[in-house]
Amino acid sequence: MDVWRRLTNREAPRQADTSSRCVAESASVSHDFVLVNYSQISDLSPNEAVTSGHFTVGGHDWFISFYPGGWSTTRYSQRETEGPGYAAASVCLRREATTVMIVKARITIGLVDRHGTMANRRTPDTDHFCAADISPTFPGFVRRSKLTSRRYLVDDCLTIRCVVTVINPRTEGTTAAPAAAALLPEMLGHLQCMLEDGKGADVTIEVGGRAFRAHRCVLAARSPVFDAELFGSMKRKDVERVEVHDMEPAVFELLLRFIYTDSLPGDDEGCGVAMTQHLLVAADRYGVNKLKQACDMKLRRSLDVQNVATTLALAEQHQCPLLRDACLKFMSSSPNVLADVLKTDGFRHLTASITS
Template identity: 40%
Template sequence: MLSTASSCTTEKLTVSRCFTHKEKGAHIFEIAGYSLKKGMGVGKFVRSATFTVGGYDWSIRFYPEGTPESPERCVVICLELMSSNAEVRTFFEFGFVKQDSGLISTAFTPQTKAFSSKASDTRQFRLRIVRRSIEAEPTKYLQNDVLMIKAVITVMKESQVSETVGRPEIEVPPSDILEHLAKLLGAKEKADVTFSVGGETFQAHKTVLAMRSPVFDAELFGPMRETCVTVQDMQPAVFKALLHFIYTDSLPDLDDLEGDDRCEMHRHLLVAADRYAMDRLKLICQNILGKNLDVENVATTLALADQHNCDKLKDVCIEFIASSDKMDDVVATQGYANLKRSCPSVLVDAFEKRSRSCKA
């Protein structure tokens, strides 16, 4: 039975959007009898009717003699927010209307401003204009002694976020590449290399083997370019399991093996993985063997780990021996006797760790 090691997944995408509404309006304040407004006094003004743009009330002021803060010989025009307890962000153009074109004087640059009715300096915008610039060319701004002030206001509404919605998705099935590779393993007519293992033959594909193992790569695509390979010192069942992993990235079912036989198969697979430099398979076998340690097999597994440079499994075995309350039972096993004879330095590590644990 094929178990898929990985699958193709797609992200579920949702979308929300931030958008800002705006509302634009304009108002013209006509000052009839402009010349008659002279002499009103500094700080005195005339005001337009209140007009509404974007849900807010506004007005235009005109100071014929300027304000106490403005230089002499200046007039002042003012855009004022009239709504109470209001704060609003705007983009606006503001100035005198040219008689010839009906446009606002280009002398006044469009402005972006946040108005607030909470303070006098934030509820108004003022422009100071030299009086001579108006009166020197009466035909430009004055007609029949009428001066027109125009405000074009764009009010920015609060930004809003639309409801999160999911975009339609096309369901993508899981990756089936491993199923195709498993079928390729059984496609003998497409094989290009034959292995002889313990009297049995196995057919495979050079490219797949070379892709998975640098050792197979050197064997099959090196100077000798083998097409018939004899594998020594390996059981047919182990080589078959090795091929299964190469093509499917998973271990075959070992339901027909029980207990020690299954552990023995994993030991042989670990040796095969080390032989063919297949690090992932080697780690998988280490993990399985480390989870199935007992008094009878820990010494044998430790010797195997030391022989094949399995440092992670070696640490697990030493930890098991050092923390075991059945040390005498471990010493009594044949595996321990073999370990003592072949790898005495490993036992030194185990006893030193046990000694440190006891002192702690």
């Protein structure tokens, strides 16, 4: 019997390999809710709210509810950050606009100070939101005494900013043998190892006194400029050594890392706003469009009084319309913000570059 089983199993056709995958897609939107003449609504009763206009994120309509007098229940929470001394806020799904009962999202909300920076940030304890919810997401949003502080109340206007990121996991159907798709993260890890250990590297790129070993085929596949320099019409006689001028080694190092790993490092990895600005220039120079888009998005989320003018100049020079519009919207958000921007060195450099 055992011999027969082995024979029949050996002759039986092998089933095709199958796989499926879940792709977590996300969409993010920042919304400012400006309360004009705040003094006229500051004494609203508990549970009485003012609401923002609707804004759409991830195919769902949302709105902000703000309770200047706080949120009253039969029993207050024992936590310090809730109670009658606090104003409440909520970020809600519009009930009539969604047929989905529960939406997974990340939310950050806070007051905008006179410099245009979101402070007093709050995030909810849960990341699941239901259109039927009526209680505030943030019952202890902010102490009511802060609402009249000169830091936040500008010309009797108060601004609440929230950033909503809707996460929509999408499971793709089971297909036969999609091995390449399933192994993509592992492949990127192998490419990173190739970059770090230098095995098989066949070109040296010199940037500001530093030498980077790389692989011509990878550079050419990811950048049309490198493709032309190494294989095309711009090909140099010595393709084993390339010099890059007018770029800092640290910037090129992050560009090279993205070419191999398709990932942008965080602020704590040496990629703050200033570095991201330089990296956007490098990405545009070498035609790495995905990196340019990633830098564009990161800069839009990092705007403040000190960097908005320099970011606007970059957006104009490197054809980034979304970034340009975000800068102009930020600068015109209030007279005080614009006045503070006009005092910065970045704005003076911007005007000088326009007039020269």
